[in-house]
Amino acid sequence: MNRFLTPSRHTWLHRANPSLKLAVLIMLFIVTIQTRSIDFAVYQAAVYIALLFLLSGYPAWKVALLVLSFSLVFVSSSLTMILFGKGDHVWWQWGLFRVSEESFYRGLHLGFRAIAFAAEGLLFVMTTPSVKLFYSLMQNFRLPPKFAYSFMASIRLLSIVWEEFLIRRQALRIRGVRTGRGPRGLLEHVRLYAVPLLSQSIRRAHRVAVAMEAKQFSGSGRRTYYYPSAFSWYDGLAVLMFVIALAAAYYAAAALPWFGIEDVRYHGQG
Amino acid sequence: MTMQHSAVHETGQGADQRSGQIAVSVTDLRLKFPGEKAFVFKDVSLSVPAGEKVLLLGPSGCGKSTLLQVLGGLIPAVIDVPLKYADIRKPRSGGYVFQDPDTQFCMPYVDEELAFVLENRQVAREDMVPRMQEALGRVGLDLEELHTPIERLSLGMKQRLALASVLLLEPEVLLLDEPSALLDPEGRQQIWEAVRGVSAGRTVLIVEHRIEEIVNWVDRIVLFAPDGSILADGKPAEIFTAYRRVLQENGIWYPGVWEDYIRHRDTWNSGLLQSPQQGADLAAPVLSLRGFVGLRGDAPAIMVEEAEVYAGDFVAVVGPNGAGKSSLLLSLMQLLPTAGSYVLEGRPLQGRGRKRTCPSDRIGFVFQNPEFQFVAQTVLEETAFSLHMQGGMSRAEVERKAEDCLKTFHLHGLENRHPYQLSTGQKRRLSVATAAVRRQAVLLLDEPTFGQDARNAFAILEYCEALRRSGTAIIMVTHEREIAELAATQVWEIQGGSLTAIKPGRRRLEGDGAASDAQEEVSG
Numbered sequence: 049m050n051r052f053l054t055p056s057r058h059t060w061l062h063r064a065n066p067s068l069k070l071a072v073l074i075m076l077f078i079v080t081i082q083t084r085s086i087d088f089a090v091y092q093a094a095v096y097i098a099l100l101f102l103l104s105g106y107p108a109w110k111v112a113l114l115v116l117s118f119s120l121v122f123v124s125s126s127l128t129m130i131l132f133g134k135g136d137h138v139w140w141q142w143g144l145f146r147v148s149e150e151s152f153y154r155g156l157h158l159g160f161r162a163i164a165f166a167a168e169g170l171l172f173v174m175t176t177p178s179v180k181l182f183y184s185l186m187q188n189f190r191l192p193p194k195f196a197y198s199f200m201a202s203i204r205l206l207s208i209v210w211e212e213f214l215i216r217r218q219a220l221r222i223r224g225v226r227t228g229r230g231p232r233g234l235l236e237h238v239r240l241y242a243v244p245l246l247s248q249s250i251r252r253a254h255r256v257a258v259a260m261e262a263k264q265f266s267g268s269g270r271r272t273y274y275y276p277s278a279f280s281w282y283d284g285l286a287v288l289m290f291v292i293a294l295a296a297a298y299y300a301a302a303a304l305p306w307f308g309i310e311d312v313r314y315h316g317q318g
Numbered sequence: 319m320t321m322q323h324s325a326v327h328e329t330g331q332g333a334d335q336r337s338g339q340i341a342v343s344v345t346d347l348r349l350k351f352p353g354e355k356a357f358v359f360k361d362v363s364l365s366v367p368a369g370e371k372v373l374l375l376g377p378s379g380c381g382k383s384t385l386l387q388v389l390g391g392l393i394p395a396v397i398d399v400p401l402k403y404a405d406i407r408k409p410r411s412g413g414y415v416f417q418d419p420d421t422q423f424c425m426p427y428v429d430e431e432l433a434f435v436l437e438n439r440q441v442a443r444e445d446m447v448p449r450m451q452e453a454l455g456r457v458g459l460d461l462e463e464l465h466t467p468i469e470r471l472s473l474g475m476k477q478r479l480a481l482a483s484v485l486l487l488e489p490e491v492l493l494l495d496e497p498s499a500l501l502d503p504e505g506r507q508q509i510w511e512a513v514r515g516v517s518a519g520r521t522v523l524i525v526e527h528r529i530e531e532i533v534n535w536v537d538r539i540v541l542f543a544p545d546g547s548i549l550a551d552g553k554p555a556e557i558f559t560a561y562r563r564v565l566q567e568n569g570i571w572y573p574g575v576w577e578d579y580i581r582h583r584d585t586w587n588s589g590l591l592q593s594p595q596q597g598a599d600l601a602a603p604v605l606s607l608r609g610f611v612g613l614r615g616d617a618p619a620i621m622v623e624e625a626e627v628y629a630g631d632f633v634a635v636v637g638p639n640g641a642g643k644s645s646l647l648l649s650l651m652q653l654l655p656t657a658g659s660y661v662l663e664g665r666p667l668q669g670r671g672r673k674r675t676c677p678s679d680r681i682g683f684v685f686q687n688p689e690f691q692f693v694a695q696t697v698l699e700e701t702a703f704s705l706h707m708q709g710g711m712s713r714a715e716v717e718r719k720a721e722d723c724l725k726t727f728h729l730h731g732l733e734n735r736h737p738y739q740l741s742t743g744q745k746r747r748l749s750v751a752t753a754a755v756r757r758q759a760v761l762l763l764d765e766p767t768f769g770q771d772a773r774n775a776f777a778i779l780e781y782c783e784a785l786r787r788s789g790t791a792i793i794m795v796t797h798e799r800e801i802a803e804l805a806a807t808q809v810w811e812i813q814g815g816s817l818t819a820i821k822p823g824r825r826r827l828e829g830d831g832a833a834s835d836a837q838e839e840v841s842g
Contacts, residue, residue, distance in 0.1 A: 179425070179426065179427075179430060197424055197434070200424060200425060200426075201424035201425075203426070204423065204424065204425070204426055207469070208420060212690070215685070215687075215690050216690050218648070218651075218653045219685055219690045219691040220693065221653065221676055221678070222651060222653070222676065222678050222683045222691070223678070223691060223693055223703065223704070223707070223752075224678055224707040225693050240693060243738075244689050244690055244692070247689070247738060248689070252418075252420070252421050255416065255418060255421035255422075256421045256422070256423075256424060257396075258392060258396055258397060258416075259414070259416060259421060259422045259423075259424075260424050260434075261392075261395075261396040262390075262392060262396070262413075262414040263413075263434065263435050263438060263483065263484075263487065264435070264438045264439060264487060265434070265438050266438070270440055271437045271438060271440055272436070272437050272440050272441060272442060272443055273437060273443065274429070274430065274433030274436070274437060274443065274446055276443065
């Protein structure tokens with residue numbers, strides 16, 4: 049699993065400062081949230097997906113696999129709106145389902161925005177190792193080491209919890225445990241997994257914390273850093289690139305609109 | 319009581335006389351965990367001169383690890399436990415190595431973990447890499463690349479990495495809290511070799527159950543009683559001759575513990591074994607494998623060309639860590655998809671890969687960590703659960719059988735406890751009880767004696783032997799050379815993902831002869 053998640057090459061976007069990258073991407077998130085034009089949403093999704101292929105450092109087939117999974121995101125976020133959203137120009141109606149022109153476009157708009165979100169998030173995650181991010185946050189944004197190292201330690205523990213989950217599943221199969229259906233069965237299921245996994249995790253977390261403090265970790269105060277985190281011209285390049293990408297999406301939406309709907313919000317008729 | 323007191327006084331006075339060279343000491347320590355009735359320590363004193371290598375020995379739960387944490391200053395600075403003492407001398411710097419290799423690290427890579435220590439000590443970045451290399455060199459950990467994922471190291475290597483990171487603290491005193499308890503024999507040897515290599519000029523305090531590798535090296539042994547008082551304090555040779563009885567009673571793995579055990583148990587003394595069932599048809603194996611492969615993903619994790627297990631067999635599965643021993647057990651349970659011929663009680667498993675179903679009605683399985691296999695809220699329900707799964711019994715019958723089984727495993731009186739509230743040894747016994755209560759034809763055990771004290775380990779072994787005599791075939795993965803030599807009728811050697819050799823054990827199964835004394839029943 050870990051090997052699958054390691055990039056095969058490092059692009060210059062990997063070298064950009066993680067904190068800065070995070071800040072820029074949060075701004076892009078906000079832009080995407082505020083997008084009302086369906087064309088702008090489509091082009092944002094397209095531009096970020098293109099960047100994923102160019103700069104993530106992963107082989108194209110892996111990126112393609114991830115992008116394909118976006119279709120699920122698209123369907124799940126757009127379908128509800130398409131089927132149940134408000135609208136006056138009804139195209140099709142059956143029982144509770146009511147597809148109108150307005151709800152249809154609003155659904156598509158939601159779907160494309162969801163894809164744009166997913167691509168932005170992946171762009172960050174795929175080019176930023178978590179350890180580097182926390183080192184950068186500590187050095188550039190004065191995040192207390194207490195939090196940074198807690199996060200890094202817990203990321204390490206997650207993979208152990210996953211292994212234990214698999215062991216527990218095997219054990220339950222051997223014991224022949226079968227849970228009923230419905231909410232009761234679900235609750236039983238949760239209890240069967242949560243109790244052993246939580247008890248192990250709590251004990252383990254406590255031990256890790258003791259081990260860390262035994263190594264003279266104080267949680268605050270002065271320390272040196274193994275990974276220096278400074279700003280470089282890659283950061284300027286990253287900012288520039290994201291601005292250009294956003295501008296390109298905006299002008300493409302204006303110049304080559306697919307739907308031509310400026311604002312998909314439903315205002316009703318009086 | 320009087321003897322303990324005088325011993326305490328002696329060490330107390332000694333501390334005053336040599337206070338110039340005392341590395342750590344505590345006088346009249348009293349400590350109690352909040353919410354518990356009994357004191358862990360009541361007026362315990364101990365003092366260790368600089369440079370001395372001391373082994374703290376005692377039964378599980380006697381408070382040795384707690385004392386180590388007090389002496390190194392973890393209690394009360396990091397772990398808040400109320401305590402009182404007349405006087406304490408803590409080392410200026412102490413370094414701990416703990417038992418569990420997976421809970422000592424907070425970073426994913428070797429270099430990052432070592433850097434964590436250097437950063438804490440504000441070492442300049444340029445000096446970091448040379449210091450890391452030096453520390454790794456001193457514990458004998460040769461890595462091609464500093465930036466190696468910790469998860470790729472074996473348990474033994476992880477413990478040496480923990481020792482290396484402690485060295486970066488440049489500690490006066492090394493505090494080792496069962497550092498070899500979870501390692502295989504090879505790993506144990508390596509970690510102690512590394513400890514010996516780095517301890518010149520340092521005071522070393524060790525808590526450990528498995529002590530074969532270090533008894534001849536430590537200068538002094540402090541022996542604790544179950545109530546946390548100091549029973550004896552002296553040179554290893556003296557302790558082992560004068561207190562052998564106490565060591566046995568408390569389940570400590572002293573050198574020669576196996577020999578003593580075998581001498582006093584007739585169970586194991588007959589060379590050849592009789593088959594459990596009189597005139598049983600030994601021509602028909604209970605389990606037979608031919609061209610059997612267990613798969614992880616698409617890659618074979620374990621291959622068995624040919625192997626057969628008969629009723630009353632005791633198979634010891636041996637081999638280095640990661641060779642595929644656990645994979646073999648999982649494959650036999652069909653928890654890994656398998657291919658090839660697998661005949662169980664005369665019936666071949668049909669199909670291939672995931673289509674084969676888990677034969678839990680015919681094979682019992684004991685996991686390495688007992689907690690993972692518990693499903694019920696009380697000990698009694700836990701045992702009854704397996705019987706309910708079997709079906710065809712009235713509630714009263716199930717209850718009676720479950721209680722009988724608990725008696726056999728010395729768990730009666732604990733029926734209403736939650737399984738998690740049992741001691742380590744009791745949990746292990748319960749896990750064997752629940753796996754064996756249905757009397758399946760085969761019982762698989764994954765290192766059941768691992769991390770147990772000697773008394774519990776012997777008890778487990780005897781339960782297995784009793785089951786074997788009643789006709790169950792035992793297949794046990796183990797690192798204990800002695801178990802393979804003592805109990806096995808067959809020894810399977812696993813190496814590099816395949817069963818490379820099947821050797822007859824000391825007690826090879828004999829087909830003929832009366833088996834009157836081998837009819838002992840285990841339960842119901």
